Amino acid sequence: MACRITELVLDCRDPEGLAAFWCEVLGYVVLERPDDGSVEIGPEKTGAGWLQPTLVLSPAEEPRSGKLRxxxxxxxxxxxxxxxxxxxxxxxxxxxxxxxxxxxxxxxxxxxxxxxxxxxxxxxxx
Missing domain, CATH: 3.10.180.10 (2,3-Dihydroxybiphenyl 1,2-Dioxygenase, domain 1)
Known part of the structure; x- marks a missing residue:
């Protein structure tokens, strides 16, 4: 059995603002707002068998600078x-x-x- 990508995590200064942008871009909705200040967005159809990963926008004081890998x-x-x-x-x-x-x-x-x-x-x- 192999793994599959279920979440992509992106450090950012403004999780709510970036979540709003990516929800509009991807047609995603907010799925969860954990207590750590992050925002998880994804397609409305989620759960077992759904193949699209969610996007977790995670607060960071100093998001990584320079080219992302x-x-x-x-x-x-x-x-x-x-x-x-x-x-x-x-x-x-x-x-x-x-x-x-x-x-x-x-x-x-x-x-x-x-x-x-x-x-x-x-x-x-x-």
């Missing part, structure tokens, strides 16, 4: 990449430069706290 890739579910890029920028994402050539089929963005993520071209089912 892991980043999130997202794909639009109901619109093309250009329309989704416009939506993400309106939500507070901003373009990020990680040395792209301009020929990539994806867009590199940063969330409101500067965490990089990519918007890929392919549309996927919700």
């Amino acid at each position: 892991l980043h999130i890739d997202v794909n639009a579910t109901d619109r093309d990449q250009d329309a989704e890029l416009d939506r993400l920028l309106a939500l507070g994402a901003r373009p990020a430069d990680v040395g792209q050539t301009g020929e990539e089929s994806w867009h590199v963005l940063a969330d409101p706290e500067g965490n990089e993520f990519c918007l890929l071209r392919r549309r996927v089912d919700a």
Whole structure:
């Protein structure tokens, strides 16, 4: 038997604010607010057998600076990449430069706290 990813944890200054951003981006909802100040978000359909991991936004005085070794890739579910890029920028994402050539089929963005993520071209089912 193998393991599977069930949660991704992201240290941040403002868990509530970042949870609001990522809930809008991913169509997630707040699942839990533990006493430690973190916020866990995920799809409404959770439990045994659900394959999408939740995202835990964990408070940190000094979130890690510099390039993260892991980043999130997202794909639009109901619109093309250009329309989704416009939506993400309106939500507070901003373009990020990680040395792209301009020929990539994806867009590199940063969330409101500067965490990089990519918007890929392919549309996927919700």
